[in-house]
Amino acid sequence: MSLIPFRTKRSLGMEPASFSTSSLTDFRNEMNRLFEGFFNRPSVAPGWFETIEPGRWLPTIDMAESDETIRVRADLPGIDPNDVDVSVSEDRLVISGEKKTEAESVGNGWTHRESHSGGFSRAIPLPEAVDPSKVAAHYDKGVLTVNLTKSPTSASRKVPVITAS
Amino acid sequence: MIASSPTSPAERNQLSGSSAEQRLTYRPNVDVATCDDILVLIADIPGSSASAIDVQVEDGVLSIDAAVPARSLPGTAVRREYGIGGYQRSFQIGADFDASQTAATYRNGVLTIRVPRLAAEQPRTIPITAG
CATH class of the missing domain: 2.60.40.790 (Immunoglobulin-like)
Incomplete structure (x- = not known):
């Protein structure tokens, strides 16, 4: 008798695995940031160092x-x-x-934040x-x-x- | 309630520009805060001046138009990360705010705009007379 591995919906990819979502998002954000940083710098001497x-x-x-x-x-x-x-x-x-x-000077009613x-x-x-x-x-x-x-x-x-x- | 102009979220996004002069229009980063009685917008606009910034509120739309003088460094460019141009952005703030009381200050390259909320109408007590 052969054992068939029990497959959940999650392992079949039918549901997004919640535990990995945040790390994937982090990874994607980091890649976006690196790409934006790289391509938005039309510098004569690239900042490799x-x-x-x-x-x-x-x-x-x-x-x-x-x-x-x-x-x-x-x-x-x-x-x-x-x-x-x-x-x-x-x-x-x-x-x-x-x-x-x-x-801090305005209070805690912030609704939208863009500045660094x-x-x-x-x-x-x-x-x-x-x-x-x-x-x-x-x-x-x-x-x-x-x-x-x-x-x-x-x-x-x-x-x-x-x-x- | 407050909607930004429909532009790409990319930082320092180029909106328009003439290739001949290379004058670009940038979209400034803006923090928006709403308190009980006031709306505060804080925009990063480095290199401009108070007289070169135009803030208008019309038909529920607050618009910022800032000019930045051409600022090329003397000598041969080694590295150039930002172009020549100004900053523009507009926000739909609706009719809840008192445009006539808008105040704006410019300090250290940051524009702060404060728009007070219109005073809420006081509930009226209607006297009832016995017939």
């Missing part, structure tokens, strides 16, 4: 360079400038901070090394502008070519 933590939002940025300076601008609407932290290493600019929601809130951190690889002591950051109307001065030592590094003699 940027750190992206799941569930965190990233401010939109612009970056331009001239002979001596690099300028970075980031959209940070509704953030207290005191809650923004700008740090610079030689070839990396990190803009991080926390956005506090204004929900909570912590954010964006590490931006710089095209050239900069002087960490010459950085100026300015916040106006929800837009952060960071002016960086290129490090003179990295402006042109001559590499000697040794010939075999």
Whole structure:
């Protein structure tokens, strides 16, 4: 006598398995987020080396360079400038901070929520090394502008070519 | 009661734009709150200014139209994630709110609009006289 496995409606796929719905939704949301993040960034230098933590939002940025300076601008609407932290290493600019929601000031009658809130951190690889002591950051109307001065030592590094003699 | 304009939910969705000038219209992220006596809308509109934002309430529709000046950074662009353009969005708020008392403030790139609810009519007590 052979044993026939007992099949429930659930195992036959007739009913959605409730225990896996949330993880599937999470997975789908995460994939959507990654795809949107990837395709909505028409950047010249793709952010392969940027750190992206799941569930965190990233401010939109612009970056331009001239002979001596690099300028970075980031959209940070509704953030207290005191809650923004700008740090610079030689070839990396990190803009991080926390956005506090204004929900508390209004009460708990929220019906619709679209704005980002909570912590954010964006590490931006710089095209050239900069002087960490010459950085100026300015916040106006929800837009952060960071002016960086290129490090003179990295402006042109001559590499000697040794010939075999 | 409050319905947003029928646009795609994609963040920073492009609504219209002329390819020649590359001026785009973005859909701002908006938080909407309704309390007992007031409707509050909080819109993220970075880079604009109080004089460049137009808020109108007409026929139960609250519309936001914000201009953002062209803000290209000097030098050669290394990374460009946002284009040049303004923000537009409208909401159907219905007839329950007092449009004439609408107040809007702009601070740190955030537009906050407060529309008070129309004062509810007081129940009338009808005196009954004995015949």
